[in-house]
Amino acid sequence: MAEAGQRRSWRTQPYGDGEKLPFPGKIAGSLCGGGESGLGMRIVWKAVASGLAGVALGLLATGLVLRGGMPGGVVDGPWQTSLTIGSAGGDALTRAQVALHGLFALNRGETIYYTARRDDGGEALTGDCRYRVSGRDPATRWWSITAYGADDFLIPDPGRHYSVSKNSVTRDAHGRFAATVSAAPAEGDWIRVAHAPFSLTLRLYNPEPGVAADPAHAALPSIEKVACG
Amino acid sequence: MTALARNWPWFLLALAVAATTHLVSIRIIPHLVMARVLDRVGPMDAVRHGRRPDENSRAVVRPSPDLLYSTCPYDLSAGPVRVTAPVPPGTYWSVSAFDADTDNFFVENDRQAADRVDFVIARHAAAARAHGLPVVVSPTNRGLILFRTLIDDEKRLGEIDRVRRQAACGRLKR
Numbered sequence: 213m214a215e216a217g218q219r220r221s222w223r224t225q226p227y228g229d230g231e232k233l234p235f236p237g238k239i240a241g242s243l244c245g246g247g248e249s250g251l252g253m254r255i256v257w258k259a260v261a262s263g264l265a266g267v268a269l270g271l272l273a274t275g276l277v278l279r280g281g282m283p284g285g286v287v288d289g290p291w292q293t294s295l296t297i298g299s300a301g302g303d304a305l306t307r308a309q310v311a312l313h314g315l316f317a318l319n320r321g322e323t324i325y326y327t328a329r330r331d332d333g334g335e336a337l338t339g340d341c342r343y344r345v346s347g348r349d350p351a352t353r354w355w356s357i358t359a360y361g362a363d364d365f366l367i368p369d370p371g372r373h374y375s376v377s378k379n380s381v382t383r384d385a386h387g388r389f390a391a392t393v394s395a396a397p398a399e400g401d402w403i404r405v406a407h408a409p410f411s412l413t414l415r416l417y418n419p420e421p422g423v424a425a426d427p428a429h430a431a432l433p434s435i436e437k438v439a440c441g
Numbered sequence: 442m443t444a445l446a447r448n449w450p451w452f453l454l455a456l457a458v459a460a461t462t463h464l465v466s467i468r469i470i471p472h473l474v475m476a477r478v479l480d481r482v483g484p485m486d487a488v489r490h491g492r493r494p495d496e497n498s499r500a501v502v503r504p505s506p507d508l509l510y511s512t513c514p515y516d517l518s519a520g521p522v523r524v525t526a527p528v529p530p531g532t533y534w535s536v537s538a539f540d541a542d543t544d545n546f547f548v549e550n551d552r553q554a555a556d557r558v559d560f561v562i563a564r565h566a567a568a569a570r571a572h573g574l575p576v577v578v579s580p581t582n583r584g585l586i587l588f589r590t591l592i593d594d595e596k597r598l599g600e601i602d603r604v605r606r607q608a609a610c611g612r613l614k615r
Contacts, residue, residue: 262451266458274466304467311471311543315501316587318537322548354533354591356507364502366495374506379593413503417533
């Protein structure tokens with residue numbers, strides 16, 4: 213049989229030991245090594261197993277890199293954004309992140325979306341703590357701060373305390389506002405969260421040109437942890 | 442270690458497959474997400490006016506509770522689609538368009554549009570120019586037009602909602 217002859221010819225190579233053969237030689241070496249009929253099957257099995265392991269590993273890596281939420285890169289205090297949200301020029305990863313966590317986002321000339329997953333101290337935001345979000349109006353036509361659960365949807369509240377915005381907040385004599393973010397009801401401007409991890413989105417609609425050009429240096433509200441438990 | 446030394450070609454194969462799977466999956470995710478949304482948002486070439494977002498709004502992630510969203514999923518394979526809408530006065534409003542890969546290729550807001558918009562969305566500029574309307578060229582046959590209307594004052598909700606519901610889209614008549 214031609215096939216058998218070919219197998220034997222591999223055996224006549226100077227590499228007597230299959231372990232030392234380079235990749236193709238190794239396969240051939242194991243094909244003929246011992247001459248067992250199950251060896252071809254073993255190779256098929258190994259190829260299938262390697263392929264499946266590769267697919268699983270690849271999907272796991274995709275899941276891990278996309279778990280983080282909206283793309284970052286530009287950091288302003290606890291807030292993060294990306295210059296390429298809402299633009300076809302974004303890299304594949306940014307576009308996948310936006311598709312999953314911020315679908316139908318507009319480009320940054322129209323709207324800048326900042327996300328905060330941590331407070332000013334770098335601790336992850338959780339409904340087990342109470343936070344004070346305070347500052348002055350960002351330089352934009354309209355802004356809002358909205359809380360979202362880990363599933364990227366609004367957190368249930370019959371009173372619709374989902375967000376605070378330019379139109380809704382109360383300012384002091386110096387033009388400063390301070391809203392409470394907590395699971396328990398609070399006086400004044402209040403965003404309700406659940407006893408679970410959450411994130412905040414700061415939207416700036418029609419931002420001033422200076423903010424759109426340099427979103428890392430916009431004067432944005434601070435997120436201060438007040439108390440936990 | 443001996444297992445690794447003996448099976449290194451298979452580890453290499455697994456790594457190569459992993460890298461390819463990772464890159465391909467990242468690339469096709471926007472397309473898959475958009476296909477799912479287009480299947481869920483209602484009939485093609487017609488505007489659907491979403492109710493004000495709350496915790497039960499789960500068609501699209503991270504909706505703003507301060508905006509009213511209206512959507513028109515379109516399919517240009519049978520010809521261009523015409524989009525008309527009055528601009529609600531005194532508040533932020535925009536019309537934007539997203540292609541089948543979720544890329545935002547067009548946006549116009551209330552400041553740019555004056556009192557109303559009337560344009561044609563088509564695959565090729567020439568296809569609709571004969572109608573004398575502005576043409577927005579979509580990179581893909583399927584996509585979505587999204588109208589955003591800001592509720593800047595709760596007292597004006599009724600008025601703003603009435604105006605935004607006049608937005609329409611439909612197959613361009615020859």
